[in-house]
Structures are given as C-alpha cells and as structure tokens.
Amino acid sequence: MVFAEKCSLFHEEIAKIRGYFEPTSENLKKEIAGDVIEIQKILEGIRTSMKTEADSLKKLVDTVTTDKIEQVNKKEQSLLKALSGQNQEIDDYINYLNDLIKTFHGYLSPSNIKQLTFSLQSKNLIIRPIPETSKPVPPVFTAGKYSKEDVAKLLGKITVPNTKSQNRKIKPMEIASTQLKPTGKQRKQDREKSDVNQTLSLSSSVTKVREYTVPDVGSAFHISLGKSGRHWVSNRFGGLVQTDLQGNQLQKIQTSGGCGYHTVTQDGDLIYTDSDNKVINRITPDNTITEFIKTEDWTPCSIHSSHVNGDILVGMINDREGKVTRYNKTGTNIQNIQRDNGGKTLYFYPRYITVNINGDVCVSDWIKNAVVVVDKSGQHRFSYTGQGSWINPHGICTDVLGHILVCDYNSKAVHLLDQDGQFVSLLLTSQQGLENPCSVCVDDENNLWVGQHLIEKLTVYKYLQ
Template sequence: MDPKRCIQDVLRCDLCDNPAPSMYCDFCNKYLCKPCVGKHLSDLSKEHKVVPFEKRGSTPYYPKCQKHLSKQCELHCKPCDIPICVHCVSSGEHLGHEAVDILIRFESIKEVIHRDLSELENVIYPKYEDILSNIPARKADLNENSEKLKTAINRRGEELHREIDTISQKIKADLVELNTKHIADLNTQESDIQHTISGITQTIEDLRNILDSNDVSIACAYKSRNDKFRELPPKLKVCLPTFTPQKTNKEGIYQQFGSFSAFSNETEETEEHIFAMDSPATETSPSDRSFIDKPWIITEINSKYGRVCSISCLNDENIWTSGRDKIMRLYNLHGELVKSVQTKSGIKPLFMHDITVTMKGDLVYTDFDDRTVNIVKNTHIYKVIKLRGWRPRNICCTSSGKLLVVMDSDDDKQTKVVRYSGSKVERSIQFNDYGQPLYSSGSYYIKYITENRNFDICVSDNKAGALVVVNQAGKHRFTYTGHPGSLIKRLFSFAGSLFTTKELFNPRGITTDSQSRILTADWTTNCIHILDQDGQFLRYIDNCDIQTPWGLCVDTSDNLFVAEYATEKVKKIKYYK
C-alpha cells in the first residue's frame, strides 16, 4: 500500500506531496493541491477534469465512439443497444432508432447493479456460505455411513460364504449317501453270487462222485440243476455320478449379494443442476409406409383411475399416463398397473400435468402449480427447471435430448415455447417475423407440443383452433386450421347448427411418426387428423369408435395410442401396413 494513502496519514497531493489537497482530477484519479492544478493540466497527452475535492467522482466518463474516434458517445441507441455519438446520428446509420441520453442509460444500469449487489451481498452470498458451512458435517456423515456400509458388505460376504460352505457340505453328504447305497447293492449281489458259486462247486463234486460210483440207485435219483445255474444273475449297472458346476452368472451374484440405494445430492438451491438429458439412440424405420384402408384397434387399456389427458410410451409394452390428479401411472398392454408416481409437490393440480419420456426411459413431468419441470429417476424426483413469472404446461423430449416446454405467463397474457438443455435456456419462441404472437394466450387452454423428424416444432393450439409449426430456429413454417371434411362431419352430427373454424377444429394431443407425419386429436369431431411434414392433409382416422380423443403418442412400430378423456380408456390403433 502507498504510504501516502495509509489510514494513519492524511491525503496528500499526488504531485507535490502537500497534505490536504483541495482538488481532484476525475479522469486521472489524482489528488491535487491548487498550485499543482496548472501543472497537471499541462499534460496534453491525456484528458482532464479537475473538480473540487468534495465533488470527486461526480464527472461522467463518456466512452469513445468506435467509428468516430475523436468523439464521445453521449447517446445510447436502444434497438442496437450500443453507445453512439452525434456523428453516428447525423450520418443516418441509426435513422429511425430511438436514442436516449447515455447518462439515463448509465443511471438505469447502476440501479440494476445496485439491485444485483444487494442480492449478492444479502441473499446469494449468505446462502453459499451456509451451504459451504454444512459440507464438513455432510462429509463426516458420508464417511461414517461408508464405514457402516463396509461393515454390512463384509457381513453379507460372510453370510454368502457360510451359505456356500453349507451347500458344499450338503452336496458332499449327498455324494456319500449315494455312494453308500451303491456299495450296499454291490455287496448284496456279491454275496448272492458267492453263494451260487458254492452251490455250483458242490454240485460238480457230487457229479464226479456219481460218475466214479457203480451205485445204480444214486444215479437214478439224480436231478439236474443246470437249468437253474444257467440263469445268470443280472449285472448290476452302476452309473458313476459326475459333478457339473453351473456357469457363474456375475450379474446374478451381484443381485443376490445386494446393491446400494440410489445416491441423491438433492438440495433446495441446486437440485435443478443435476439433470442432463440422455443422448438419443439411433433408430431406423421403414420409409414410404402406406396406410391401411381401415385402421383398427389392437387393444384397449382401461385406466380405472380417472380422466386420462397425457400419454407417453415407455416402450412397446408399457405406457405412462397422467390426468387431472397428482398421480402418474404406468400400465402394460393388458391394462395392469405396473407403477405409479406421485408428483413431488403433492398438490392436486389446477390443470393437468403433462409428461414425456427420455431416450433412456426416465419420466419427465410439468407441475403447473409448483412452476417446475421434474425428472423421475428410479424412486427419486429431481427438479430440472424452476420458473418465475411463468408456469409450465406441456412438454416433450427432442431427438437431441433437449426439452421443449410450453409455458404461460402469470397474467395469462403471453404464451411461449422454450427449448432447454438441462436447466439452461437455449431458445425462446414466441413471435413471428412481424412481431405477432405465434400462440394464443390463456392457461385454461391446452397446447400440446412435439418435435418432428425434420426437427420442426409442432404445437396444437386448441384456443386458436390451429396447429402451429415452426422450424428449429423458431421461424414460422405453416398453420393448419382443419380440413373441409371436418365441416361435413360436424354438420352431420349437429344438423342445422353454425360453427366457426375454431369450433370445427379443436386439436388436443399431437405426435409424429417415423414418416414425419403429424397426427393430432380433434376433440370436436372425434377423429385423428394426419398431415405430412409440410402441413398437407392426408387422411382421417375416424372409424375406430374414438370418443373425446385427448393425448396421443406412437410406439417404435408406428402404432398409435389415443387417450380418451370421457371413457378413461387408452386405445392402441394400427394405421400402417
């Protein structure tokens, strides 16, 4: 530290070292006494602004113009968001642009800085300190828990060793018992054969004696026993046992040994940063598939638990459902409840939760009332996105592992689509090239969303009676407002009534298939509209007794799942050959 600035000493002139300087150069940040002012100003290589000591720091330092180097920027161009000088204005470069005094801009920026500083000092920094202060205790808990787990693992290893020793002893005992039985059988046969051989030996001796004798009576009394001796005893066949060890299944051993529960580092402030969408797997599907003449229902799933609004395929055998309660349910194609998950907030929703499934099968859902987007991993739920001033409605996972979220402003006057990578905003889509809203507003209305194979973003806007499609960059491609056939269907159902376009076409769920065809559920006419990727109408699915269709999704074989709101059923429909 400069000794002249030490707190034990008074301020001194930076040129002559005299105490208590009465002047100050705001541009050079120099303390000056009155006699030294002239000397300081004589340095023409720099700009100077000398003010009384009491007014130091009051002189604004205007930035130099990048295009007119001799000029200072005293204005700020709002559309370009850059400082400009009067020559920039007179040159016509910023013709028609709103420009304000740069000091006004400076003061507004300072207000923002003051707010940020206050938040950093009074809110954010103390929270980080609090989190940091808890880490040593958490480390100690982690180490203590690790030691307990090691003890449990050792105990489990000893248990398995004992089990293996017991099994080994049992198998050896079985072997001894088997061997003893076979030995006993052989001993019995050996004894019987020895007895027969003794009989044969005696008979041979008797026959020799008869032949050597002239006793007629003995010879006449002889009875042959050869027939009996010709019947040889059966040979006892003993199959020697072998031992065939089973091939070691390491996975099975791991499962039997045990496993850890899922680790979780969830905290109130940072849990949204743990999420990272999975990379997509490469999928192939047949091209130029043709429709079947008459789509038909493969199977029906009865949800049994209330209105079904949103569905998403986990795989070709299981499907997630959600509706107007706080429970999301996984069903198999037999209608059996496989799993259920309650939202983390536990709030019965004012509006339904929307759901999507990541490439690796993790469930993601929106919570309108809690302003969050959450992911379910195993048995844990983690917050991915926390909104302020906006509420999430519908959602989908893209082929690149990103999230597309439809959200409504708190005042219900704005709606937009935001693409997220994890919890980071990548792009916000709200207006067309003319500054007009792409989507109708109002949280009461539904806007399902999906991504097509060509990366277009497709939104069904039931308030507007339209399907709005933009490209990946958010540029409007087309809007589909129904097909003339919808009018015929509606007039046949309600003869004599007049309807607007919005009433005729009331889209709800939306999905796309392997051919980049767009399918949307028409609530009004109880059918499914199928379009090509450029918005051209292709056909209806209207002969499968569909009632109040709402949520849609397709599996890997392009089978369509339709959630019926009124019947509480999910129908699986085949529409391709």
C-alpha cells in the same frame, strides 16, 4: 517359467489398454468434441435470441417514438391555429382603423361643417381598444431517465442453472469389452429398421390392434410411452399412473395436473411440469423425484423430450401470452420461441407439444384453435386451423414418415397432416368408436395409441403398412 508368466501378465495388460482404456479414452474425446459443438450451438442460439429480443425492443421504441411525435404534431397544429386566429383579429382591427381614418378625413371638408359638428357631439370619436392577444405556452420535453442496467433488464438475462455438472459415464471394463463394437446381429437389426421406415406407407384402412384398461384415471388426457412396455397416463386433475401392457398399475403419483404435461426422456426418466411451483420435476427409474428445471416467472403447461437429440421442449404461459423454451438434456435453456418475424405472438396456450422428424416444433394451442408449427430455428412455418370448420386441438404427435397427428375435440376425430401442414385425412372418427379423443402417441412399432375423455381405456391402432 517365471519370466514367461510375467510376460503373459504384461501381454494381458497391453490387451486391456488396447481393448478398453485406449478406445474408451478416444470415445471420451469424441464426446468432448460433441460437447464443444453443442456448446457452440447453444451459445449461438442465445446470441440469436438476444438479437431477436433487441429487434423487438427497437420496434417498440420506434412505435412509441412515432406516437409521441404525433402528439407533438397535434400540439403544434393547435398552437398555430390559435396564433392564426389572433393574427386575423389584428388584421380586422387594422382594417377598422383605416376605415375610421377615411371617415374622419371626410369630416374635414368645409362643406361638411354640420356633419363635423354632429360627429364631435356623438360617440363616433371613441376609438375601439386594441384587441388583447396572448403569447402561446409551448410544451416542454422532459427526457426519460434510464440506464444501461434498465435496458439490460428489458433484453432478458443470461443465467447458469443451479445444476451440478454430471461426470461423464465410463463403462466398466467387463461391459465395455462386449459393447465396444456392435455385433453383426445388431447391425443387421439397424439396417432392417431403416429399411422398414423407408418402405412404410399409409394403410388403406385403420385397424384396431388392442385395448388397455387404465385404472384410477377416468380420462386419458395424455400418454407418455416408456421403456419395457411401460407407459404413463394422466387425467386433467393431476392423477398420473404408470401401467404395463396388461393394464397392471405399477405406480401412481399426484401432481398439479394439466394436459400434455409429462414425457419420458432418452434415459427412461419421466419428467413432468409442476404448474403450481413453476418447476419441472424428474422421476428416475428408482422412483426418486427431484427438481430438474425452474421456469422462473412462466408457468409450464406442456413438455416433450426429443428421442433424437434429447432436447426438452416446454410450453409455458404468463398473464399475456405463451412461449416454447428449448432446454438441452442437462436442463440448460438454449432457445426461446415466442414471436414470428412480424413481432406477433405465436402462442396463447401451448397445451400439447411434440417434435417432428425434420426438427419442426408442433404445438396444439387450444385458445388459438390452431396447430402452430415452427422450424428448429423458431421460424413460423404454418398454422393448421381445421378442415371445413374450426378445431379444438388437444393431443399431438408425429410418426416416422413426418405425419402430424392431432386430436380435435370439435370434430371428435384424429386429423392426419403431412409434414408441411397439408390435410391428408380424418384418420379416426366416430366410425372407429371415437367419442372424445384427447391424447395420441406413436410407439416403436408404428402403432397409434389414443386416449379419450371419460374413458379409462387406451386403444391401439395400426395405420401404416
């Protein structure tokens, strides 16, 4: 009996090993393998960015060299012109001397004795002095003084964020035992969700579903949808409010403000830009605020967290131009998007930002009056500047079909584009009650949320069927 009980205990331990410890360890191996791929991807992105920066620097060096050579060419022309003038002056003087010699020979004839006598008494015997000429002073080239370190500074730097490495999460045994494999119901729900996405299409009309009042905001300049029906809404002046679906205020914080400056991560944390201190802060579900990312010399102004891979896209500005920086979910800089293949600046003020289903990064640039779209490698795909007239783009989002939806403050409408930037329609206009649309997002049920300037309400529409 005692032996049987002991055997039973060991069988239980073997079951634990096979049911929890072994598969959990295998999952960790898969996670590590995924990290290897991610690290390789990040470093390849860094290498690509470095090469791009080097190419830009080479182009600048070529431009400066061309300008300086042109300066040398102009100086050469000026000096040669001066020397040519001196040479012509000497030629003229030699001709004068030859003419004078001929004249004097004429006086030597016995028949010209009177003229010779007269010439000796006149000033004709005075020979003009030789013209003065000067040697040119050529320019001197002084080589620039620079070092390897100086060039390295121009090409940016590689930094490791001062972020503590996070331990990998290991599910407790009691949770893991029920979550190691998806249930039949979960698999069925996943299939149904995929089938829905494949059968969705644009509806022939747009229907208002509901409205929510957002207290203490005044203007809904940006919306970030969270989990469990909770969402964050902000105005331009730093008021950031979290409410539920009934419009109840759950919390409110004061920030430095902006437009598309907050987003909710895969883990349900809110992250938002602090333009005053040039950092990005994180608010965890227990309302703890921590500094997440420092943006150094750039001022962050828009942010979006991809729900596909967790990457964080941040729009930034400095005194001259804008850029988009991609961070992974731990806050490591893995990509900078700033110029097109011709070296031209892509952004002036990336006010709102989002990511499409194909990985395209879509930006509302209100100074360029354009929606600027690049692919996931940072290559410029297209810029949308309006339909019939210029646009003043504000809030931007995408849906499961790859559509791009953007608020236009000029036409007071929401423009609908396809994945390649082709205009589809004015999805919402004043006919649907729009006055000053400035924020949009699409929820998990494929409904469109719209916020407006000077209106404390969020309106939800159904536009897919």
